[in-house]
Amino acid sequence: MPDTFRDRIAAYTERVEERLDAALPQPSTDPRRLHEAMRYAVLNGGKRVRPLLVYAAGECLGVDAALLDAPAVAIELIHAFSLVHDDLPAMDDDDLRRGKPTVHVKYDEATAILAADALQPLAFAVLSQQQAIPAAVRIGLVRLIANACGSTGMTGGQSIDLAAEGNSMSAEALELMYALKTGALIHAAVMSACLLREDVSAADTRAIDAFGHAIGVAFQIKDDILDIEGETHVIGKQAGADERLGKATYPGLFGLDRSRRRCDELLDGALQHLERFGDEATPLKWLARFIVERGQ
Amino acid sequence: MPDTFRDRIAAYTERVEERLDAALPQPSTDPRRLHEAMRYAVLNGGKRVRPLLVYAAGECLGVDAALLDAPAVAIELIHAFSLVHDDLPAMDDDDLRRGKPTVHVKYDEATAILAADALQPLAFAVLSQQQAIPAAVRIGLVRLIANACGSTGMTGGQSIDLAAEGNSMSAEALELMYALKTGALIHAAVMSACLLREDVSAADTRAIDAFGHAIGVAFQIKDDILDIEGETHVIGKQAGADERLGKATYPGLFGLDRSRRRCDELLDGALQHLERFGDEATPLKWLARFIVERGQ
Numbered sequence: 351m352p353d354t355f356r357d358r359i360a361a362y363t364e365r366v367e368e369r370l371d372a373a374l375p376q377p378s379t380d381p382r383r384l385h386e387a388m389r390y391a392v393l394n395g396g397k398r399v400r401p402l403l404v405y406a407a408g409e410c411l412g413v414d415a416a417l418l419d420a421p422a423v424a425i426e427l428i429h430a431f432s433l434v435h436d437d438l439p440a441m442d443d444d445d446l447r448r449g450k451p452t453v454h455v456k457y458d459e460a461t462a463i464l465a466a467d468a469l470q471p472l473a474f475a476v477l478s479q480q481q482a483i484p485a486a487v488r489i490g491l492v493r494l495i496a497n498a499c500g501s502t503g504m505t506g507g508q509s510i511d512l513a514a515e516g517n518s519m520s521a522e523a524l525e526l527m528y529a530l531k532t533g534a535l536i537h538a539a540v541m542s543a544c545l546l547r548e549d550v551s552a553a554d555t556r557a558i559d560a561f562g563h564a565i566g567v568a569f570q571i572k573d574d575i576l577d578i579e580g581e582t583h584v585i586g587k588q589a590g591a592d593e594r595l596g597k598a599t600y601p602g603l604f605g606l607d608r609s610r611r612r613c614d615e616l617l618d619g620a621l622q623h624l625e626r627f628g629d630e631a632t633p634l635k636w637l638a639r640f641i642v643e644r645g646q
Numbered sequence: 647m648p649d650t651f652r653d654r655i656a657a658y659t660e661r662v663e664e665r666l667d668a669a670l671p672q673p674s675t676d677p678r679r680l681h682e683a684m685r686y687a688v689l690n691g692g693k694r695v696r697p698l699l700v701y702a703a704g705e706c707l708g709v710d711a712a713l714l715d716a717p718a719v720a721i722e723l724i725h726a727f728s729l730v731h732d733d734l735p736a737m738d739d740d741d742l743r744r745g746k747p748t749v750h751v752k753y754d755e756a757t758a759i760l761a762a763d764a765l766q767p768l769a770f771a772v773l774s775q776q777q778a779i780p781a782a783v784r785i786g787l788v789r790l791i792a793n794a795c796g797s798t799g800m801t802g803g804q805s806i807d808l809a810a811e812g813n814s815m816s817a818e819a820l821e822l823m824y825a826l827k828t829g830a831l832i833h834a835a836v837m838s839a840c841l842l843r844e845d846v847s848a849a850d851t852r853a854i855d856a857f858g859h860a861i862g863v864a865f866q867i868k869d870d871i872l873d874i875e876g877e878t879h880v881i882g883k884q885a886g887a888d889e890r891l892g893k894a895t896y897p898g899l900f901g902l903d904r905s906r907r908r909c910d911e912l913l914d915g916a917l918q919h920l921e922r923f924g925d926e927a928t929p930l931k932w933l934a935r936f937i938v939e940r941g942q
Binding site for chain 2: 375379380381383384385388431432435438440441458459460461463464465466467468470471472474475477478479484485486488489490492493495496497499500501502503505506508509510512513
């Protein structure tokens with residue numbers, strides 16, 4: 351029986367959980383409440399899709415897994431920070447996240463703001479400290495991930511998302527917003543493997559780049575479909591929250607059928623970009639299918 | 647007449663304003679409202695004490711000013727981000743900052759949260775992009791500044807500050823909180839010059855380190871004194887805000903006289919640490935005195 355990426359998902363997930371645990375400050379050190387809240391925000395049973403993408407892209411390009419830990423952890427910390435701020439009363443005002451009270455409900459709003467504010471620099475500290483990665487590559491990773499989470503990446507996408515509430519949007523504008531708010535960090539996850547493979551060809555980089563872009567947008571459309579189809583106890587947050595908020599979403603604007611078709615189309619395109627890598631791309635292909643076909 | 651640092655303050659301030667303006671996204675690029683809010687948060691007539699400390703420490707150690715721009719800009723962006731979140735309703739709930747509406751009043755709460763969230767990665771992007779600085783030194787700056795603004799630095803100090811509202815504290819605990827919430831970034835400002843002077847001696851580094859620590863705590867005590875003594879139109883924010891919030895402050899707990907004495911004591915100690923540098927330390931000494939003797 352072949353050793354597939356699916357078989358190794360549990361091991362990779364355990365690996366990133368251990369690395370996240372080690373990177374986070376201990377709850378027994380001051381300021382304790384802040385450190386508890388940071389850990390609560392991160393160690394919450396998340397699917398770890400972004401770290402898994404880092405490892406799978408690394409397998410595709412033949413990068414040593416030990417070098418992939420730092421970007422995997424950093425990107426997940428950034429993702430966790432963004433969820434905490436997204437859930438705040440002034441933003442999406444969500445009480446539940448993965449079936450548990452959100453950070454501002456469990457602690458308080460000020461602690462939630464600060465815990466997330468502290469997760470972001472922790473991500474850059476983790477990247478800066480990975481001695482096994484050459485300094486020039488580490489700096490490349492800092493730049494990649496800083497740009498992915500800034501105003502022309504994830505945070506910019508969230509800003510457009512909030513401004514779009516109650517408004518119509520073209521499919522192109524909507525996909526651009528998705529490419530920023532969700533796609534930027536997913537794209538950074540797979541691109542980090544390219545940076546770590548210093549002799550990567552321009553053509554391979556372009557293929558991973560296009561794959562990351564397509565799968566990032568597909569991920570968000572799938573999230574929107576799940577928000578409509580899902581039941582609260584399965585998706586772990588209030589189902590139908592997007593509709594309640596008047597969010598501009600793909601299924602909301604174009605219907606579930608067209609959304610599913612667009613998701614499949616993006617997946618097909620993404621998989622084609624990986625053909626050039628042969629069997630080495632099997633992990634990344636499996637993960638791309640998982641993203642589009644998952645039930646939560 | 648000697649060319650003193652004071653004479654060059656205007657030039658350095660103009661320099662950092664230009665660099666900040668260039669580092670910030672243009673308001674004409676999408677997402678416009680977010681970019682406008684980011685610029686409003688940063689280009690607001692701040693005193694730029696932290697960038698000035700970077701340049702003055704650089705003069706003390708003979709570092710080329712061109713190398714100091716990136717840390718000067720990055721640290722000011724981090725400072726600006728922290729002020730925006732500090733002013734939020736869930737935190738200090740301030741309506742005025744430097745005599746103008748705070749970001750969440752001028753725009754809205756969600757925009758303020760996101761604008762600040764985007765300023766933080768911009769700081770790390772700026773550091774990562776400064777090609778004139780060797781990659782290993784850039785990574786050192788990323789680590790220094792990331793640690794200074796995380797949970798065991800600035801953000802941790804803000805968390806302790808909020809938890810301390812209405813409570814008494816020992817002078818030692820209060821100074822530790824000040825060393826984090828205000829001192830960490832001021833300390834990082836002067837230490838960034840040490841990192842850029844790659845052949846700096848351990849003794850010189852210790853002296854700058856001790857100077858940074860002392861002047862950071864003195865800066866916050868002086869801020870607290872001004873909050874009590876100052877008039878709203880002079881300090882640019884609501885005078886007496888600390889007392890209204892029940893903040894644990896040095897003058898609040900130990901009186902104005904003892905606060906002034908402690909400030910002077912910290913200044914004297916800070917200046918003594920600079921003696922070993924001779925005339926090269928004149929800019930840093932002038933700035934230290936300015937911090938403790940300023941009227942706003």
